[in-house]
Structure formats: structure tokens, C-alpha cells
Amino acid sequence: MTTTHPESDVILEVKDLQKHFPTRTSGIIRRASDPVKAVDGISFTVRRGETLGLVGESGCGKSTAGRTMLQLLEPTGGSIHYNGRDITGAHGNDLRKLRTEMQMVFQDPYGSLNPRQTIGTIVAAPFDIQGITPKGGVKAEVQSLMERVGLNPEHYNRYPHEFSGGQRQRIGIARAVALRPKLIVCDEPVSALDVSIQAQVVNLLEDLQAEYDLTYVFVAHDLSVIRHISDRVAVMYLGKFMEVADRDELYSNPLHPYTQALLSAVPIPDPRKENKRERILLKGDLPSPINPPSGCVFHTRCPRFREELSDTERKRCTTEIPLVQKIGDHEVACHFAGPSKVEVL
Amino acid sequence: MFAYIVRRVAAGMVMILAMSLVTMVLFFASPVDPARYTCGKNCTPELLEQNRKALGYDQPVLSYWVDFTKGIFVGSEFPKDPALKKSAPETIADCPAPCLGYSPQSSRPVRDIIVEKLPVSASLAIAAFIMWMIAGVGLGIVAALRKGTLVDRAIVGSALVFYAFPTFFIGLGLYVFLALKWGIVPVPAYTSIADGGVGLWLQGLLLPALTLALVYIAGYIRLTRAFVLEAKGEDYLRTAQAKGLKSGRILFKHTLRGALTPIATVAGLDLGGLLGGTIITEQVFNYDGLGRTAVMAATTYDLPVTVGIVLVAATFVITANIVVDVLYAVIDPRVKYS
């Protein structure tokens, strides 16, 4: 296990992370059977101050990955180093201390706020839990936080239901940044919001990142938002990374057939361009994460596999798990990585 | 599914045995000496000791429970006195498996008592169940369809009145006014079908079942109304409407199917709970069912009968739970047990 110096620019190093959810057999005596492999061996680093976008369709394991790296879920395998320190399996006091540095913003701003607590109490909770009293007292600090995220500090004593969706997400953000963490995992923070509000929250997150020197892992299914906010983007499919690259590189020159299909599917708000685009349509449905396809997990739906490869090449896809290979600035898990034949965007 | 049922039944049996132990431990821990209740008037310490022995309470609770549990599986006999059995076998009560014990206060095996009282409680529960299901669900649907109107308010309001009154008052009120003062119905008394035919059986059930039903009707009206209203807000009803279906079809095929599923669950559990006896109604109407017998057993410290009825009632509740869960899988194709 390589250890990174605390002062290095890698804040989080994840190696071969796995999260499997157990299932049981039917029958009178229920034995454990094949687990759901929600996250199945992903490795990546997050650099200090950057935003890593984690994108994929529902069921690909991106949210589970986000929660597991924060130890909200216990990993089944692999390791997580934070600032060079192995935090895999941290619990109790260690974990509580880690929470001052690693926080999470959730998708559903209403569901993650206790409806019986005032905003003041909710935002102050991290201080209570950690037993920290900020300078000037908790209330003053909370009110200044509220102001910072664009809430009226006079609304300190109001309840979540008195706020709109966008405001609730601001409350969630205020709570997350209260302890000045270093790393925040944002799990679909804007997908429940209307377009005009979504932009407000995205901007707020960017401003806070600059101001507090935050590092984000931004989990989302919206490829446009990911492109806007991320420095690097990882594309997930069935618990594995398909492709990781710098933002613009990934969007302008995707090398993995899945990335290509994904990007080509997004409609562009530009009718003329849209009319000229050719879609790479994926056939069929997402396979089960309990019994993922052999070899490359994507091969069952892969257009390249279907249309471009010879039988011997296909054999490789169905039997051999593709290793992550470096192609230019890309890390791609595909035996036959390469640019798409059609323009995807 | 079969495996699921087997697992649930096994878990239920373990729970029932645990409940019997808990009941016995509580009983043995009570400061009251049950032997006093059987000893007679001029009781002496020696007689008291003999009574305690005859009752079986001279042994520790655990061995009492082991005896009891053994009886369930292999049967038992009372009293367990080899000398007595040798010299006077005719005095030994045989209690074949599943033996639920022997009540010294009733001088017969508990199972016989339960077999005798169960039809009374079951008749009452089922008759009441039919009444409240028809009236409660029917009125609930009407109230939901007429939501906000006078009809709705009248139904919900009058249901609340019955809901607010204790069963005892409703029962006594019906008894005194309908049967005694005005003589509209005969004084209720339980007559088994074997003794009096279906007519007398139903006649006897009328008031007590109505009492019990009135208590439940309110809940079912509210429940049905709420579920129908909830179902009416479901997207799939909008779909049904958008398809151009007629309102009757929308109501019966689409709305009620969704709304009544949870009602079926609650109803099954309620019925299961009632089959084990309805204490207040049975007492008010002097129905010699499991509920009244249980109260009598508890007040006379008749442990075997108490335990027996507790277990039978628990069995009904547990069975109802299993049946309801299985039924749910039948009604709702999304539910699968493995």
C-alpha cells in the first residue's frame, strides 16, 4: 500500500473499492447467496481542490460509491486513504473526527432534514455532535452560515417545510460546510430542483469551493451538470469505472463505447444541431448487478461489440475482464477503446 | 413461498412456547397464592399445601413449563400420581397430545374447555366481522366518493360517536334498550347451531355482534375512506380515466382493488385478534366464549386455562399474520416471499 504524504495534492485515494450487499437464498433454511455487487472494484484518486464527477445511469453504483468512500457504508473490500491515512473501516471516535473533514450533501433536500427541527438546530447539529463551540457562539456562527448560503438569518427558527426546494438544499449545504470540511461528497444535489434553481445551487457550490478550498466528489446522472462542475469525470457502469478523464477531454473525445453512447443520448437544446445528430442507441436493459455479464460487463449492450468487432475480438470481450488502461489522458476499461465513428456531441 | 410459510410457522411456534413461559413466570411471580382459591372455607396450612400440590404449583416454574410443553407434544395425564393411577385409574384424566394442561378449577382438560368455548367466540367474531366489513367498507366508500358533502360528514361523524363510546356502554345500551326496555329483539343468549339451528344462533348473535361491529365500523369507515381517497389520487387512476373507462369500472376495478388491499390486511389481523375471544362483549352479553372464560380464569387464578387461552389467542393472531402476508402476495403481484 503506497502512502501519500499528507502535504501531497492527493486528498483521497481509493483502491479497488467494493461494496456488496448480501442476499439470501429462498428455501426453508436461508443461506447467503450471490451478493448485489453495487460497487465492484473501483480505484481513483481525488486531488485537493478539484471536483471529481461521478456519472452513470441509475443502478450503476455511483451513489453507493459516494457513501462508501465516506464510510457511511462499510466497504466490502478495498481501501480508502484520506490525506495518506488509511481510514478503511474507521469507526467510533475516529469516524466522528473524520466527519469534521468529510461531509455529504444529499439529493432529497426535504428527506434529509428532520421536519421537527428548526433550521437553526439542523445547521447547528454538527457542532453539537462534535462538541465544538465556534467563536462567537453557535447561533452567531449558524446565522453567518445561513447568510453565506443565501438564506435569511432571521429564518433561524423556521422549519424545513416553510422553505422551497432550493432553499432546503441551501440548508443541507450550510450543514455540510458548517465544520469547514475538506471534502464533500455531493449526491445528486441538484437533480430534484427546477432548472432556474439548479443553476443557483451549482453556483453556490462553486463559490463555496473557492472560498473554503473544498474538494468535491460530485455524483450525478446529469451529464450537462457534471460537465459544468467537474474537473475530472468518471463514468460508471454496473459497479465499475468505464472511463476516467479530464472533463473536456472526456466530453470531446470519449474513448469508451459506453461513454460515447451516453453522451450521444443527451438531447441538446439546439434544434438545428439536434436534427443533424446521429444517436448511438443502446439496446436492451441494464443487466442485474447480482449476475453481471462475464468479461466486460458492458458487452451485452455494447454497440461496438455488436457492430464493429470480429468473432475472435468478441470472444475477448465476453471472457476477459478489461483492465484499466491509460490512453492519452484517459483511463479506459475497454479492450477496444477508441474514438467513436459518429460525432457524439 | 412454501419455504416462507414453513419458516413463519416455525417462528410462530417458538414464539407461542416463549409466551407460555412468560405467562407462567408472571403467574408464579405473583404474590397471590392460587391454592387459597381452591382450598375452601376452613382452610388449614396442611390443606393449603395439598391444594397447591393438586394444582401443580408446588414445583418450580421451569419444570411446570417443561411438563406443559411436553404435554403439547406427547400428551399428559392428571394428576401425575403413580400410586393413585395404580389404585384408582378411573380418577386419572387422560389428556392426549396436543395437551394444553388440565384445569383443576374446572376439573377437565383445558383443550376441552377451549373446544367448547371457541365456537362461541368464533361465531361472535365472524358475525361481527361480516357486519362491520359490509357496513364499514360500504359506508367508507360512499363517504370517500361524496367527500366533503353532508353525506360524508354524516357518515364519518356518526361513526365517530360509536368510536368514542366504550364497548361496554354500546353493548349495555343495546342490551338494555333494544332487548329489555323496548323488547325489539329477544334477550340475547348464545345458542349453538346444533342446539337451536341457524335461526336461533343468528338471533342470539344479533346484538353482541352488532355491538362489536359498531366499535369496529368507525375504524373501517375511516380507513376505507382514507384508502379510497388515497387510491383516487394515484396516477394509475388518472390513467384509467384517460383511457376513457366508465366511472363504475374505474371505481370497482381500479380504485377499490388498490384501496381494499390494505383493508384486507387490517381486517385479517382484526379477525385473528377477535377469534381468541372478545372480553367485554362476551361479558356484557354473557356469551360463554374464550374472552369471558379467560377473564374468569384470570380472576380465579386458573393458570392452565389462562395459558391455554393466551396460546390459542396468540395462535390466531400469529396465523392471521401469516395468512394476511400470504394473502398480500396473492393480491399484490409485486409482493414475493422467498
Place this chain on the structure above:
Amino acid sequence: MSSRKRTTALAALGVASVLGVSACGGGGTTGGTTSGSNAAGGAQKGGTIYWLTKRPAEHMDPQRTYIGRDIFNQQRLVYRGLLQFPSGKSGADAIVPIPDVATDAGKSEDGGKKWTFTIKDGVKWEDGKPTTCEDFKYGFSRNFATDVLTGGPSIYPLNYLPSVAKAYKGPYLKTGQDVYDKAVTCNGNVLTFNFEKPWADFPQAVAGLNFAAPFRQDKDQGDKNNFVIFSNGPYKAQGGKWTKGTGATFVRNDQYDPKTDGNRQANPDKFVFTEGLTNEIITQRLIADGGNDKYAITDRSIPPAFYNQITGAVEKRATNVPSPYTFYILPNFNKMKNLKVRQALAMSTDRSGYINALGGAKAATLAKSLVAPDLPGYKENPAFTMPPAGDPAAAKKLLQEAGVAMPYPITYTYQGGTPTSDNAAAALKSGWDKAGFSVKLAPLTDTYYDVIQNPANNSFDVTEGGWGADYPSIFTVLPALFDSRINLTGKSNGQDYGNYKNPEAEKIMDEAAAAPNQDAANAKWQQLDEFLGKDVAYIPNYIQNFYFLHGSGVGNYNQNPAVSMFPDLGVISVNKS
């Protein structure tokens, strides 16, 4: 049932909700009431009488039955014994034993130690077989099987045959059968009891309890018999048994020959007993008087809440008579050792306040002795001269004379938990407090008997009790409650809750028990009662009243001491309109 627990509970629960339990004869000068349009003798035959009650019968086995109500209903309907009390008589006449299956009232020899009876011919069991001397001998033997047949009044036969009781364990185990066979013998149809001590009022005991009832050996199944009814009387049980919690229906027994009897009128064709009803429902049904309830009777008193509805035509169907149950207050002699203090307590006891709390004059009658007025030998206890409401001033004087510090602290422990019992206790406290006591009320529920029967527990100074005679003899009252030799065992104080132990009193008891005839015995009992009164071993409180309703179609309705003041089924009839 008729444990002392239940009996004493009467006091705490108050008259209205009290259970009519405890065996009893009666006798003497007061009670007896008859109503209904038909005078005795001219009663109509046929119809059905409905007996409505609350408390289920606990035994139908004659040897195990100890509740007065059940004993006399059994006697009048299904179990014929050696002797019986006459039907439909009142006062002292009601408790003179008369022959039933025996040809006469029994002959005693050897100063009351040997009793012989001759068995009549023609008294048949319901299966047509004759009731024989052997049936009586076998029935009596069952009293010794105390481990199988619990709950009955076997204490009496065992008391008069102590050495038999040691050797003989009843007809099931059969150990010591030879000893028993010598004590009770059959010679043809002559039945002889050879007691080890004189039993002067044995006939009263035989008529007042069922321990000497005959029993068919071939029908005996021990405990399993408990609710089986095998009749030799005018009726038999439908299905041959009583159903606990439900009751039973009695129909005519075609094997019964009224010529062998002459006492039971057996007017109705049918009796239907329904148990498990509440007092309120019973009262409401009887007030309404509808349908079959026109022919209904009960052993449950009208609850005070209904008193104002007992007017007009309903009032004509109500009867109010003193029951055989007397309630008393008693000092704990382990604590209240000073006679003057006990006298002060008696002097300041507000009995009228107590009775008012119970529901007033309809619910209870002031008691003038622990002995019930119906018992032979009853006399007002001259020691208790205080007014019904007590005399706190006089009591205060007594307390001062006692030379104790005032206020004198006492704890009154009673079976509480009901408003009635708490109000009654409050009335006592108020009277005693006025006299210079400082009363702490200690209501107990489940643990009541654990406290007052524990001789080592001195947490109470005063408590209360209730008692009814087992058969018409003061022997079944005063010694049962105050003879330390049978009560105080170290582990328990039995019925002697006050831990009373006085050799002088016990000497009088022995003299009374050994008296050759009843008159001599009664004189001694009166002397004993007065002695106990002077010693303030107890303070008589009240006699519970029976306030019963019966239906308008009931004829020959009669309550008398022969049947413990319950409705007498030997004379009752149905008025057909």
C-alpha cells in the same frame, strides 16, 4: 368456592357487589319471606324457573361443595341425603332437621359419639338403582381423600375422626381402609357413625352441608366428577353435568318417587341456571320483567345505583332480608394489648357511617353479635352497648383512662380498591380520630391475606372480617375464628386474624363442645360470646342484607334460613297466567 378469602372480601366489597358464598344454615327468630300469589300447598305444577347469577358454581360434587347457595340447590333438586331442612318454613322451624333418605332424624348414643340412621327403601338414583347404606358409607369416605377432592367441608368429619384421618386417605388410595370400615359401618340398611368425640349437632351438620351425601362408587371418577351430577332427587341435570361458566338445565327425574319424600314440592318442570351475568344486567332484566325473565330469580342483591328504580310494581317483587353473613372489626392482639384501648376503639366505631357507605339500611343491618340472629342460641352480645354511630366522647375518656399517649396511632388495614370500601373505611377513621386515635388507612388488594394472616406481620392494628356459619351451630362460628389452637400454627394465623389467644375463652369452647345437648351447649356459647365481647376480641359491625328481585310469574317465592336465605327451590312454582 367459599374460602375465607372470599367471605371476608364481602366486607371490603360492600353488600351490593358481594358474592353469595359460604355455607350456612340458619335458624332462630328473624328471617323468612314469602311472596307470590300462590300460598304454599296450592302451587301450580309445571313451567320453568330461571336462576340468574354471577359467580359460577365451583363444585357439583356433593362432598366438595361448600357454598350455601349450591349446597341447598343441590339438596332441593338432585342430591338427597340422610336429613334435610324443611321447605318453606320460616324462623327456627326452618332449621329443624327432618328425615330425607333416613327414616328418622338419627339416634345418638354414647353422649353424641355414636349416630345411627336407617335407610329408606324406594329412594332411587336416576338410573333406577336404589340408594343404599353402602352409598352413604362410600360418600362419607370421600371426605378423607383431601388430596384429590379439594375445597369441601371435610374439616368436620376429619375433626370428629382424627385417628381415622391419620390412617385413611380416602377410597382411591385405600390405605387404612380397615380403620375406616370400623368407624363407619353398614349393617343392612342401618348406617352407623362411630365418632371419636361427641358431635351433638351432627344432624344439623348433615342437613346443612352435603359431606354426608351418598355417592355411587361405580360412578366415582375422582376430580373428573367435579361437575358431574348423578341424581337421586326430583330433578336431574340435562347432559348429566353442570357446565362451568354457563350453568345447567334441570329436568324431572322419572326415577324420583315423591312418596319417599314429602318435603320437596318440586313444582316446576324445569330449572335453568345461567351463571356469569353481571349484577347490573340481572337487576335490569328483573326490573324489565320481559319474556322468560318473568320466571327468573336470583341470588344477587340489587346494586345501590338501582335503589331508586325499585318502586311501584317492581318494589312488590323485591325482598329485603338479613343474610347469614356477619361482618366484624377486630383488633390485632399482638399490638393492641391494652383492654381500655380496645374498649375505646369499640366505643368510637361508627357503624352507621359504615353502613351508609355500603348503601344504607337496604344494604346492611346493624350487627349486635358476631353470631347471626338465625342461629340457635343467638343472643345480643351485652358487651357492646355503644350507639350505632359510636360515642367518641366516652371513647376518649376510656383512652385517657388507659394512660396512653394521645393521639394514639393505629393502622387500619382493609381490602380496598373500590370507592365503597374506601368510603366505609373513611367513616371508621373519622369516628376513631374523634376519640383520640390517629388512624392510618392501609387499603390492600392482592396482598391483603398475606398481611393479615401472617402472624409475624404486625403492620396493622385493626382489620376486618366476615363470617357465616357452616351449619346451624355457633360451633362453626366462634371457635373457627378465635380458637388459637386450631388457627395459630406459626406459619399462619388461620381465621384468627387478630392473633387472639385466651386460655379462658378456649376453656369455655371446650365445655360447649363437650356439652351433651344443644341447650347446654348454647348456654356456653352465649357465655363465650359475652367473654369475647368484654375482651373486645371483635366488634360486631353489620349483617349483609339480601335485596333480591324476582319475576312476576314466580309463585311460592320463599327465602328462609333452611336455605341460607336464598330462594327456596323446594317450594317455588311458576304462575301460569
Place this chain on the structure above:
Amino acid sequence: MSTWVPTEGTSEALLSVRDLKVTFPTEDGLVKAVDGLTFDLNAGETLGIVGESGSGKSVTSQAIMGLHRGTRAKVEGSIGFEGRDLLKLEDEELRVMRGRDIAMIFQDPLSALHPYYTVGNQIVEAYKIHHGKTSKSAARAHVIDMLERVGIPNPQKRIDQYPHEFSGGMRQRAMIAMALVNNPRLVIADEPTTALDVTVQAQILDLLMDLQKEMNSAIIIITHDLGVVAEMADKIMVMYGGKAVEGGTADQTFYSAEHPYTWGLLQSMPRIDRERLERLQPIPGNPPSLISPPSGCAFHPRCAYRDDENLGCSTIVPEFDVQDWHPVRCLIPAPKRKAIFDTEIRTPSS
């Protein structure tokens, strides 16, 4: 395309909505969910209605279907369909048209399908109600055919499965099959792909367009996603606070948008097809209350170009001139709007 709608009485469009108003009484006051909507739609045409939550776009579709009948909502104006005013029809007349002439596709196919009945049961029911004489087996055969047309593999087997046994995309296909089973003239698709993943969304949009060509149906697609309308719509109506604020062809809306709210939408969306340039430009504030909307122009509190003094944005209610060829509900003079768009608003193709 000429004007937004033709002059009074001359519309020969398939669907001709005039001054549609939908109000709901609530405890807090009267909600004006739709406030004076006018538009036309021809056969084979697709209208995209764009707006955020609360803009009234879904209520509009339900009003056309007559789904507000029997509720406390009040619907006014007129909805002409093939020359008949749907609002004046008897309940039974309208019921017969539902599903047969006008069909609807809902946002969440899982909740829009009854969980207790098989997919086939529900589609056969939709067919049989309007084809009473058809035998069961014929209806079933027709439905299997329909399932095949919407791209559901193995329809003979799938027809007997329950909705929960379908994937999200397959469910929406089934929903489309149900909507199109009677060859309706008008299909209303209310956020048909919002609940779906992008790759599935692409499949569904493709399918809708193919089927439209085949059947020559008119489609109203309701969405908040400008990308979806860019792909689907011939003309677009942007709604804000229950009112149309801009209407025109797809080109007009994307390449010469004139309403500040439309600008806001275009500016605030991150773009997948572009390198990130700068911060997003969100529309400040929150959507308006429908009970007490802002005075004057409903958008003025959030509008960057408001001019209360000279234009009276906070006092004068701007009109939506349906006789215009590109109606815009804005008080800013048209030349100035064009100038702002050209200079300040990033055009999609830039």
C-alpha cells in the same frame, strides 16, 4: 407558420385552445393554475410546452383531457377539437373521446400503470372500451402487435407480465402502446422521459417520433428540458406562472428568443455540448405565487431587464398577442428585445 393562431373563428386546427383558464379553490385562496392560454395544433405537428414546476403546463394537459371534471377545479374558455368544444361536451361524450381520440402518456410509468393488473390486461382494457365488439382474442392479438410496434421484445410473453416486472424503459414503451392502441389523433405526453435514464430517454423519444410519422398524430410534449423540445417540437410555448410568455417555432424560440424568462432558461442550463466558459447565470428568486401573483408582469421580480419607470413592468400587465407570429408577453419593445438577445444572450449555436 403565420401568426400564433389565426383570426377569430377561422381555425381549422385539430386542437384549438382559446383563453383557457383553470382555477382551484384552496384554503389559502384561488389558485390560478392556468390563466388565459391560447394555441392551435395541427395534425402531425408537435407542440412543446416548456416551463418549470407550477407553470401550469401539466394542468393544461389535464384540462384538455377533461380530467378536472368532477373535481373542484373550474375550467373556462374553450378547447376546440375537430370543431367541437370539449368543455361543452357531456361527460359521456367526452369519455368516449378519451383514449380514442386523445390519449395521454404520463411521466412516471410505474405509478401510472396499475400495479395489480398485467400490462396486457390494462392495454386490452384501453382497446376494448372503444372497440366493444372486438373479441377478446382479437383485442389481445392487436395489443401484442402494438407491443411489438413500440419495441417490446417477446410481446407474447410480456403481455402477461405485471408492470413491476418491466424495466423503466419497457414500462414507458408499454405506456405508449396503451396510449396509441386506438390510433388517437392527439397524444399528450406529460414529461414522458423525466423519470428515465438518458440512454432510455433517447430510445423513447425516437420511438415517439417514429410512431407520430406512422400515425400522423399531433403531439403535445410537456417538459422542463429544453433539449427534449429541441429534438421533438415543431413549435414551442414557454409558460410561466400559468401564462404563456413566449410562443413560436422551435427556431424562433432557440435562435431568436425574446422573453427574458426564455433567456433565463437558456442561460441557466449547463451545456453538454460546450466547453465550460463561465458561471451559470441563474434566474434569481423563486417562481411566483399562483394565488397572489406579482402585479404587472408576473416575471418582473426576477427579470434582469425590468424597467419600472419607463415601461411599467411592475404595474402594467403585458399582453400575449396571439395574432403575432412570435408572440412575447413582455413590455420591452421588440427591437430592444432583439438587440439584447443578439448582444447579451449566448445563442445556442455560438
